[in-house]
Amino acid sequence: MDADIPDARPAATGRVWLITGASSGFGRSIAEAALAAGDTVVATARRPEALDALIAAHPDRAVALQLDVTDTARIADVVADTVLWYGRIDVVVNNAGLGLIGAVEETTDRELRDLMDLHFFAPAALVRAVLPHMRRQGSGAVVQMSSMGGRLSFAGVGAYSASKFALEGLSEALAAEVAPHGIKVLIVEPGSFRTGFAGGGALRHTTAIPAYEETVGPVRTQLPGSDGKQEGDPDRAAAAILGALAADTTPLRLPLGGDATDAVLASLDASRAETVAWEKVSRSTGFDD
Numbered sequence: 123m124d125a126d127i128p129d130a131r132p133a134a135t136g137r138v139w140l141i142t143g144a145s146s147g148f149g150r151s152i153a154e155a156a157l158a159a160g161d162t163v164v165a166t167a168r169r170p171e172a173l174d175a176l177i178a179a180h181p182d183r184a185v186a187l188q189l190d191v192t193d194t195a196r197i198a199d200v201v202a203d204t205v206l207w208y209g210r211i212d213v214v215v216n217n218a219g220l221g222l223i224g225a226v227e228e229t230t231d232r233e234l235r236d237l238m239d240l241h242f243f244a245p246a247a248l249v250r251a252v253l254p255h256m257r258r259q260g261s262g263a264v265v266q267m268s269s270m271g272g273r274l275s276f277a278g279v280g281a282y283s284a285s286k287f288a289l290e291g292l293s294e295a296l297a298a299e300v301a302p303h304g305i306k307v308l309i310v311e312p313g314s315f316r317t318g319f320a321g322g323g324a325l326r327h328t329t330a331i332p333a334y335e336e337t338v339g340p341v342r343t344q345l346p347g348s349d350g351k352q353e354g355d356p357d358r359a360a361a362a363i364l365g366a367l368a369a370d371t372t373p374l375r376l377p378l379g380g381d382a383t384d385a386v387l388a389s390l391d392a393s394r395a396e397t398v399a400w401e402k403v404s405r406s407t408g409f410d411d
């Protein structure tokens with residue numbers, strides 16, 4: 123339990139949200155949208171002081187907790203505190219994340235494992251911690267902030283995509299497992315959005331090997347160069363996420379942004395065309411009996 127926060131809190135108003143990486147970008151926008159909708163938010167961040175203004179604006183319905191999501195032992199404490207205060211968790215948002223640019227050959231084992239810790243093992247741990255409460259409630263929603271790069275990939279983002287593909291694979295199975303318990307899973311796949319993602323030192327880089335200059339070089343400059351100019355508005359993304367959660371049929375996957383929508387549709391078309399082109403070979407591998 124958190125020693126700094128008193129045990130007694132006002133009863134929850136509306137739904138209870140638990141959001142990771144709420145200090146900026148999507149996490150912050152989702153927290154603000156949930157509060158604007160009249161809900162209660164447990165906003166978590168590595169530096170909870172970054173949430174001071176949010177909490178000050180909604181002292182009865184928002185609380186900040188320190189959480190580095192890679193500290194999986196701390197995840198259990200945060201979930202326990204939330205349930206102690208509010209008795210339930212309605213929506214959990216696995217949002218914390220960052221980008222890594224580099225060729226696969228350049229990416230060290232450490233870099234790969236760190237991204238998997240952040241984008242895969244941490245969300246898995248948080249889901250494990252909240253599900254007993256959601257199953258007891260017979261309701262709940264898990265929002266997984268993936269990426270367009272969790273549905274398809276391109277040169278320079280292999281490690282990032284690997285971690286988001288892993289999250290999506292886990293989440294697709296999870297959705298089938300928890301649907302009978304009244305729990306929804308929403309995988310969000312943003313394209314390029316104007317958050318802290320591409321700037322302020324958040325974006326990491328591998329040590330470049332010159333052989334990859336042609337394929338990965340452009341990404342090394344274009345992604346940081348997009349900072350502040352991305353077409354996607356995180357507040358509109360948050361509104362779309364709340365709308366999808368409120369829909370009778372919440373989608374399993376929701377691309378966000380025109381760029382993500384175009385890329386996902388093109389990838390699906392190409393994937394279908396390739397499968398059809400090789401269908402005879404694919405079907406030819408069974409025994410004759």
Ligand code: NDP
Nearest residue numbers: 143145146147148168190191218219269314315317318319
């Ligand atoms: P921001 O950089 O604005 O926000 C990232 C958030 O994650 C920050 O609050 C950051 O906290 C937090 N974070 C990073 N590491 C940890 C950690 N170990 N523990 C807890 N919090 C952590 O970028 P976005 O809002 O864009 O990123 C949110 C999610 O959206 C990520 O999962 C990202 O992969 C995904 N995404 C973003 C896209 C975009 O174009 N913006 C596109 C596709 C997906 P701190 O302030 O401490 O650094």
